[in-house]
Every structure is written in C-alpha cells, then in structure tokens.
Amino acid sequence: MNSSPKLRPGLWDALVVLVVAALAVGCAWTVWGGQDRGTELTAVVSVDGVETERLPLREAAGTERTIQAGGYTLRLRLTETEVWVESADCPTQDCVHTGHISRGGQSIVCLPARVIIQLEGGESVDTGVDAVIG
Amino acid sequence: MKLTTKQLTLCGILTTLALALSVAENQIPLSLAIPIPGIKLGLANIVTVFALYVLGPAQAVLILLARCLLGAVFAGNMNALLFSLMGGFAAMGVMILLSRLRGLSVYGVSIGGAAAHNCGQIAAAVLSLGNTAPLYYLPILLGVSLLTGALTGLMAACLFRALAHTDLMKG
Amino acid sequence: MGTKRITALLLAALAVCGLTGCGGTRDPNEAQESIQVIAMDTAMVLTAYGKESTRAVYDAEEEIRRLDALLSRTSGSSEISMLNDAGGEMVPVGAEICTLIQTAGHFTEATGGAFDITIAPVVSAWGFTTDSYQVPDQEELQALLEHVGMEHVHLSGANASLDPGTMIDLGGIAKGYTADRVAEIFQQHEVPRGKVELGGNILVIGDKPDGTAWRVGVQDPKRPDEADGLVCVLNLTDAFAVTSGSYQRYFEQDGKRYHHIIDPATGYPADSGLTSVTVVADSAQGNGTMCDALSTALFVMGEDKALDFWRSGVYDFQLVLVTEDGRVVVTEGLKDGFVEMEESGYTYEFVS
Numbered sequence: 113m114n115s116s117p118k119l120r121p122g123l124w125d126a127l128v129v130l131v132v133a134a135l136a137v138g139c140a141w142t143v144w145g146g147q148d149r150g151t152e153l154t155a156v157v158s159v160d161g162v163e164t165e166r167l168p169l170r171e172a173a174g175t176e177r178t179i180q181a182g183g184y185t186l187r188l189r190l191t192e193t194e195v196w197v198e199s200a201d202c203p204t205q206d207c208v209h210t211g212h213i214s215r216g217g218q219s220i221v222c223l224p225a226r227v228i229i230q231l232e233g234g235e236s237v238d239t240g241v242d243a244v245i246g
Numbered sequence: 247m248k249l250t251t252k253q254l255t256l257c258g259i260l261t262t263l264a265l266a267l268s269v270a271e272n273q274i275p276l277s278l279a280i281p282i283p284g285i286k287l288g289l290a291n292i293v294t295v296f297a298l299y300v301l302g303p304a305q306a307v308l309i310l311l312a313r314c315l316l317g318a319v320f321a322g323n324m325n326a327l328l329f330s331l332m333g334g335f336a337a338m339g340v341m342i343l344l345s346r347l348r349g350l351s352v353y354g355v356s357i358g359g360a361a362a363h364n365c366g367q368i369a370a371a372v373l374s375l376g377n378t379a380p381l382y383y384l385p386i387l388l389g390v391s392l393l394t395g396a397l398t399g400l401m402a403a404c405l406f407r408a409l410a411h412t413d414l415m416k417g
Numbered sequence: 418m419g420t421k422r423i424t425a426l427l428l429a430a431l432a433v434c435g436l437t438g439c440g441g442t443r444d445p446n447e448a449q450e451s452i453q454v455i456a457m458d459t460a461m462v463l464t465a466y467g468k469e470s471t472r473a474v475y476d477a478e479e480e481i482r483r484l485d486a487l488l489s490r491t492s493g494s495s496e497i498s499m500l501n502d503a504g505g506e507m508v509p510v511g512a513e514i515c516t517l518i519q520t521a522g523h524f525t526e527a528t529g530g531a532f533d534i535t536i537a538p539v540v541s542a543w544g545f546t547t548d549s550y551q552v553p554d555q556e557e558l559q560a561l562l563e564h565v566g567m568e569h570v571h572l573s574g575a576n577a578s579l580d581p582g583t584m585i586d587l588g589g590i591a592k593g594y595t596a597d598r599v600a601e602i603f604q605q606h607e608v609p610r611g612k613v614e615l616g617g618n619i620l621v622i623g624d625k626p627d628g629t630a631w632r633v634g635v636q637d638p639k640r641p642d643e644a645d646g647l648v649c650v651l652n653l654t655d656a657f658a659v660t661s662g663s664y665q666r667y668f669e670q671d672g673k674r675y676h677h678i679i680d681p682a683t684g685y686p687a688d689s690g691l692t693s694v695t696v697v698a699d700s701a702q703g704n705g706t707m708c709d710a711l712s713t714a715l716f717v718m719g720e721d722k723a724l725d726f727w728r729s730g731v732y733d734f735q736l737v738l739v740t741e742d743g744r745v746v747v748t749e750g751l752k753d754g755f756v757e758m759e760e761s762g763y764t765y766e767f768v769s
Contacts, residue, residue: 116299116406116410117299117345117350117351117352117355117406118348118349118350118351118352119351119352119403119406119407120351121351121353121354121399122349122350122351122354123349124347124349124350124351124354125350125351125353125354125357127354128344128350128354128357128358129354129357129392132357132358132361132388132391132392132395133388133389133392135361135388136384136385136388136389136392137385139381139384139385139388140385143381143382143384143385158453160455161452161453161454161455203548204548209642210642211642213644215644217644218644219460221460223455223458223459223460226455228453228455228460240632240650241632241633241634241645241647241650242612242625242631242632242633243462243612243614243619243631243632243633243634244633244634244635244636244644244647245614245617245618245619245633245634245635245636245658245659245660245695246617246635246636246637246638246641246648246660246662246665246693246695
C-alpha cells in the first residue's frame with residue numbers, strides 16, 4: 113500500500129474527537145464515581161500479605177463481611193466511618209480487642225489467621241509518624 | 247516480505263526517528279503530573295502513522311516492534327517494554343482500522359491512535375501493578391490524547407506535505 | 418530550502434535530542450517496594466527504596482521465614498526444639514545458632530544476668546509460651562531457677578548441649594538478629610533508604626525521600642490500644658530501635674498484674690519501676706541484636722542500674738525509659754530531634 117492520507121481535518125475527524133471525548137467523560141463517571149475517590153476511606157483486607165479485597169466504606173457501609181483465613185473465621189463490620197471485627201474464633205482475640213478503627217493508616221491484625229485489615233485514604237490526618245514501636 | 251533498498255533504508259531511518267522521539271519524550275516528566283512510572287506522551291506515533299501510509303501496515307508493525315525493543319534497551323528498563331508494546335500496538339491496531347476510512351484525515355487517525363495508545367498504557371499499568379488503581383488516570387489521559395493526537399496529526403500532515411513531491415511518496 | 422533539506426535537518430535535530438537523552442532520567446531513589454509479612458508472631462512491614470528495592474524486600478522476606486523456622490521454640494522440628502528436648506546430649510544445631518547462643522552469653526555477662534536465654538522454663542511455667550496463664554508456686558520456681566544460667570549451656574564447634582532441666586529460648590534476640598540480617602541484605606542490594614518494622618522493633622536506613630529523618634513514635638504504656646497514644650517521637654536516620662514494655666504481654670489474677678519480662682534472679686516478673694524501655698543505636702551490624710537484648714535486660718535492671726550501665730560505655734546506645742511514677746527519662750544523645758508529647762502527661766528529663 114502506498115497512499116497519502118487526507119491532510120485537512122474534516123467532519124469525520126470531528127466525529128472521532130467527539131467519540132474520544134465521550135469516552136473520557138464516560139470513564140470519568142465510572143472510575144471517578146462523580147467524586148474524588150482518591151481520598152475515600154477504603155478497608156483493605158489481606159491474607160498472608162496478599163490483598164484479597166478492597167472495601168470502600170461508602171459502598172460497604174452497614175454491611176457485614178465474613179473473612180475466612182488460616183482456618184479461622186472473622187466477622188467484619190463496616191460503617192461509613194469505621195471498621196471493626198465484631199467476632200472471631202481465633203484464640204488470641206487481638207483483632208476483636210483492637211476495637212473500631214476510623215483513620216487511614218490504622219489497622220487490625222489477626223495473627224493466627226494471618227489477616228490484616230488496613231484503612232487507606234481518608235483526610236490526611238497526620239500523627240506525623242512513619243512507624244510506632246512499643 | 248520483499249523490501250526494495252529504498253524501503254529498507256526508509257524503514258531504518260524511520261526506526262531511528264521513532265527511537266529518537268521516544269527517548270526525547272522521556273525527558274518530559276509526564277510522571278510528575280500523572281504518577282504512573284513509564285507513562286509517555288506517545289509522540290513516536292508520528293512515525294507509526296507515516297509508516298502506515300507510506301510503507302503499509304506490515305512494515306509499520308516491524309518498525310514499531312524494533313522501536314519498542316530498542317527503546318527499552320536504551321532506557322535500560324525492560325519494564326518500559328510492556329508500556330511501549332501495549333501502547334504502541336493498541337495505537338497501531340486502531341490506526342490501521344481508521345486509516346481504511348477514506349473520510350478521515352490524518353488528524354482523525356492520529357487522535358484515534360493517541361487515545362488507543364493511552365488505553366494501552368493504562369492497561370499495561372494495571373497489569374504491572376496488579377490492581378485497578380491506574381484506571382483513575384484514564385479520563386485525564388483520554389482528554390490529553392485529543393491534544394497529543396492533534397499534534398501528532400499536525401506534524402504528520404506537515405511531513406506528508408513536505409514530502410508530497412519527492413520520490414518517497416512514489417513506490 | 419528544499420524539502421529534502423528540511424527533512425534532513427529535522428532528522429538531525431531529533432537525532433541530537435536522542436543522543437542527549439541516552440543518560441536516562443529515572444531516579445533510582447524513586448523506586449519503592451513495600452510488603453507485609455506475618456512471621457515470628459508479628460505483623461511486619463518491609464519498605465525499601467532504590468533500584469533493587471523489589472529484590473531486597475523479597476530476599477529479606479525469605480530470610481525472615483528461614484529464621485522463623487530456625488529459631489522457633491514452638492515448632493517441634495526446629496533445631497532449638499531438638500536442643501531443648503535432647504536431655505543433655507550434644508545436638509548439631511549449626512554455626513549460626515551457636516554464634517547466637519554465644520552472643521546471648523555475652524549480654525548475660527555484661528548485664529550481670531539481667532538478660533538470660535535460659536529463663537525459658539520459668540517463662541513457660543507462667544504460661545506465656547502457651548497462653549494458658551497461671552501463677553506458679555514458690556517451690557516450683559525455686560526448682561526451675563536451679564537450671565537457669567549460662568553455665569548450663571555448652572558449645573562445641575557447631576554443636577550445643579544443655580544440662581538436663583535447662584532449656585533456652587532465643588525469642589529475646591530473635592527479632593533483633595533478624596533486623597541485623599535484613600540490614601545486611603538491604604546493604605547488599607544497595608538500598609539507599611528504607612524502613613523495616615518488625616513489631617516493637619524497627620530499623621531505618623538513610624532518611625526519607627524528602628530529606629527529613631524517619632519519625633518513629635514510642636507507644637505510651639498507659640494508652641497501648643491507641644494508635645496515636647505516643648509518649649514521644651524520635652527522629653532517626655540509620656538506626657535500630659527496640660521497645661520492651663510490661664504492657665505488651667501480661668495477665669491478671671486476683672487483682673494483680675503479671676507481665677512477661679521475667680527477672681532471671683527471682684523468677685518473677687521484673688518489678689523495676691519501669692513500664693517501658695526503648696534502646697536506640699546506630700545501624701552498625703550487630704546493633705539490632707544488641708538493642709533487642711538490652712531492651713529486656715535494662716527493663717529488669719531498673720532505672721538507676723540501667724543508666725549506670727549506659728554511662729559505663731560498654732555498649733554504645735541511647736535510652737528512653739518510661740517510669741511507673743510518670744516520668745520519661747531520656748539519655749542526652751537523643752536530645753536532638755526528640756519530640757515530647759505533652760498530652761501524654763509525663764514529665765520529661767534528660768540525663769547525661
């Protein structure tokens with residue numbers, strides 16, 4: 113093939129522009145959800161270091177999630193602002209005792225089940241530390 | 247595929263040009279605005295468009311492959327290869343299809359190609375990161391592709407116009 | 418100018434651009450990898466920067482798992498378990514464990530017995546190993562204390578043996594030693610900056626990408642369940658820091674609280690007037706193990722003896738002591754970059 117394309121923009125090109133623009137808007141709607149997702153509080157569940165589910169609190173509010181890992185079962189409760197483990201059948205119950213977490217960076221850990229539930233996002237309330245020992 | 251010497255030389259020059267464009271656009275810190283490492287504007291698609299019309303899809307694909315592989319080697323980063331390949335081939339595929347539509351000018355083809363290029367890059371980012379976080383930037387990139395596509399189209403149009411009466415455009 | 422000339426110039430210009438671009442624009446300090454690892458009964462987080470950050474953290478994870486298996490007292494097949502069950506026989510535990518036992522022995526000697534890996538049977542008698550807590554009676558403890566002491570441990574090459582009735586647990590330095598090993602792995606991979614959190618044990622390498630020091634908070638023993646219940650913040654670069662506290666593990670019986678840091682001299686939880694001890698040292702090899710061992714030993718020793726020990730200069734480290742009577746005692750080497758937490762209600766003292 114050896115040809116030269118049209119060199120002047122025409123109506124069809126305007127159509128392509130419209131299609132791409134529509135695509136951009138459509139993506140913005142679905143991916144951004146009409147709101148800046150970047151700072152939305154999300155509970156991230158990981159088992160043995162591998163992420164298994166992401167639960168944006170806005171959508172998961174008022175629900176209960178059962179996490180089965182390491183032979184144990186944890187019941188996770190979520191509201192729009194908090195996340196906590198209502199009950200679990202692990203021997204140490206640290207996860208239940210941790211109580212409610214409500215800020216990005218906080219986490220609930222269940223060692224026997226090897227489960228970590230961490231909150232991401234939210235307003236950047238900075239306690240200013242990169243790690244806590246003790 | 248049999249290439250005339252002229253075509254072979256042209257392929258060589260175009261590959262080099264595409265590589266140079268690729269490396270040049272690496273200097274533009276797009277990742278400051280859009281924090282996906284390895285993301286590019288896609289200026290090298292000027293060469294893809296040009297090659298598509300002058301040499302045909304088969305050779306354009308070869309040039310694209312060569313550019314992607316060598317580009318990754320020059321950048322010293324094989325991870326960039328994934329972005330390069332997915333972006334480049336997505337653009338190539340769309341442009342091949344669009345170029346068959348006689349009503350479209352080089353602008354339409356380039357814009358379509360740029361949009362596909364960015365979709366390919368986001369797809370590569372999703373694959374390499376392992377989660378869907380990069381999708382967040384797709385709307386912005388699609389908007390940007392309108393601009394980069396138009397720019398690519400403009401430069402390609404200039405090229406075609408400049409070379410219209412040379413031997414290049416005839417066989 | 419003809420079209421051919423323009424084309425040629427264009428190509429030449431672009432080629433020049435291409436040549437200058439060959440240097441590469443990627444900043445090796447940008448690459449960052451962070452993974453979570455559950456091992457040694459703790460949730461650990463490893464963060465590394467640099468070109469080899471990914472390989473560094475995964476190599477570190479592999480090493481952590483290896484050490485977890487090697488040093489575990491609860492796993493029936495580990496070398497330590499075999500040693501503890503050998504009833505006096507020589508066991509080929511390997512050079513690494515022998516070196517660790519030797520190192521532990523040095524700390525026992527230096528701290529006058531405040532740190533002692535042979536305290537294991539006593540810790541078990543309190544139920545801390547199995548989580549079935551109980552207060553052992555006096556006679557039981559006296560009998561067990563007969564078997565406590567490094568003189569009951571014998572090393573020969575890569576073999577070790579324990580006098581019958583003696584058992585060891587390397588848990589008191591396991592995480593510190595692991596931190597040392599991770600530090601070495603990170604160094605091998607030329608990691609310019611990083612943060613390794615191993616429970617109450619931290620290693621920081623270099624500074625943060627923005628050039629500031631790593632901010633490490635120390636938990637307030639009075640508010641152990643609050644993520645931001647801190648007694649102070651330390652600004653650290655290239656350092657190990659380990660905290661031991663009575664609030665970390667304890668049980669209550671008949672209104673009394675019994676915690677897990679047993680005094681090898683008495684067999685009872687150390688009653689030293691301290692609620693937490695934080696030991697900080699630079700990131701030289703071996704300091705990870707040292708901070709871990711000393712955090713336990715100095716808790717047992719109490720404020721006065723701990724400060725005397727610090728002043729003696731036998732080891733190079735800094736301290737943050739939190740006392741039962743509401744004071745935070747800080748050695749002057751930590752004065753720079755020390756941030757007090759007023760809302761915690763403690764009074765702060767710097768000592769030299």
